[in-house]
Amino acid sequence: MKEHSYYMELALEEARRAYEKGEVPIGAVLVVDGEVVARGHNTREETQQALNHAEMITIKRACEKQGFWRLDNSYLYTTIEPCVMCSGAIVQARVENVIYGAKDPKYGCCGSCMDLVSDNKFNHQATVISGVLEDECSSLMKYFFKELRENKKKN
Numbered sequence: 001m002k003e004h005s006y007y008m009e010l011a012l013e014e015a016r017r018a019y020e021k022g023e024v025p026i027g028a029v030l031v032v033d034g035e036v037v038a039r040g041h042n043t044r045e046e047t048q049q050a051l052n053h054a055e056m057i058t059i060k061r062a063c064e065k066q067g068f069w070r071l072d073n074s075y076l077y078t079t080i081e082p083c084v085m086c087s088g089a090i091v092q093a094r095v096e097n098v099i100y101g102a103k104d105p106k107y108g109c110c111g112s113c114m115d116l117v118s119d120n121k122f123n124h125q126a127t128v129i130s131g132v133l134e135d136e137c138s139s140l141m142k143y144f145f146k147e148l149r150e151n152k153k154k155n
Helices: 002-019 052-064 082-092 133-152
Strands: 027-032 036-041 074-081 096-103 127-132
Touching: 002 027, 002 036, 002 052, 002 074, 002 096, 002 133, 027 052, 036 052, 052 074, 052 082, 074 133, 096 133
Parallel strands: 074 096, 096 127
Antiparallel strands: 027 036, 027 074
């Protein structure tokens, strides 16, 4: 399997697609046995669907492609630490490894606010690796929200 930074760069490509659409720039990639099975980015604003986070879309696509809901031996790369909803989906889909770029101190559920995916009260836990291309992932988010605030001041 390639280095974590290779797959995180693919997730960053997805995040940039979201950014170009005016979405919160979060991207995700799911890998099994070194093969990219699914990719996705936030489409919540475009679709007006609260569930359309990058991780949710990517997990859904991976399950559809594999024809099975269990994502055994999988690696989910996401630019920002997953929220409670996405962390729940990670546990439910049996994603084995979560690799994220930047922490989310307000909503992160892979160690920041809580550690849902590693909680041994559930029948599945995921291994978490954080900080992969952290500066790039964090910078994209900071720039997006700075631009959003500046545009609101103009209007």
